[in-house]
Amino acid sequence: MIEQSLKLGFRATNNDAEYEALIHGIKLLKEMGAERVLVQSDSQLIVQQAKGDFEAKELKMARYLSEVKKLIATLDYFQISQIPRETNMHADALAGLGSSSPLHITRTIPFDFIPEPSISA
Numbered sequence: 001m002i003e004q005s006l007k008l009g010f011r012a013t014n015n016d017a018e019y020e021a022l023i024h025g026i027k028l029l030k031e032m033g034a035e036r037v038l039v040q041s042d043s044q045l046i047v048q049q050a051k052g053d054f055e056a057k058e059l060k061m062a063r064y065l066s067e068v069k070k071l072i073a074t075l076d077y078f079q080i081s082q083i084p085r086e087t088n089m090h091a092d093a094l095a096g097l098g099s100s101s102p103l104h105i106t107r108t109i110p111f112d113f114i115p116e117p118s119i120s121a
Contacts, residue, residue, distance in 0.1 A: 009115035019064035063119035
């Protein structure tokens with residue numbers, strides 16, 4: 001399991017932030033040499049879109065989904081599943097850490113800053 005907190009340097013909806021976290025997480029795991037990835041998320045929209053069960057109707061979500069699919073295609077195995085929000089409190093705490101902390105604070109949990117969206121405008 002990888003724990004990481006992210007701070008976005010741009011305005012983002014909850015779904016934007018969920019996609020950014022997914023994209024960043026897959027990229028991080030690829031950099032570490034992972035070829036098999038299992039993701040658990042409490043975001044029904046992101047999980048169902050990534051699995052192909054939901055269509056990405058909004059252009060921005062379609063761009064995010066396209067980026068995720070490109071990354072998934074580089075893996076030997078990828079599985080994403082939805083977990084109940086109430087069992088995902090640890091991830092919510094990491095999200096809160098990223099959204100409320102200044103960038104210069106040192107911590108033991110890896111913390112990254114994403115200055116721009118992973119998708120083009």
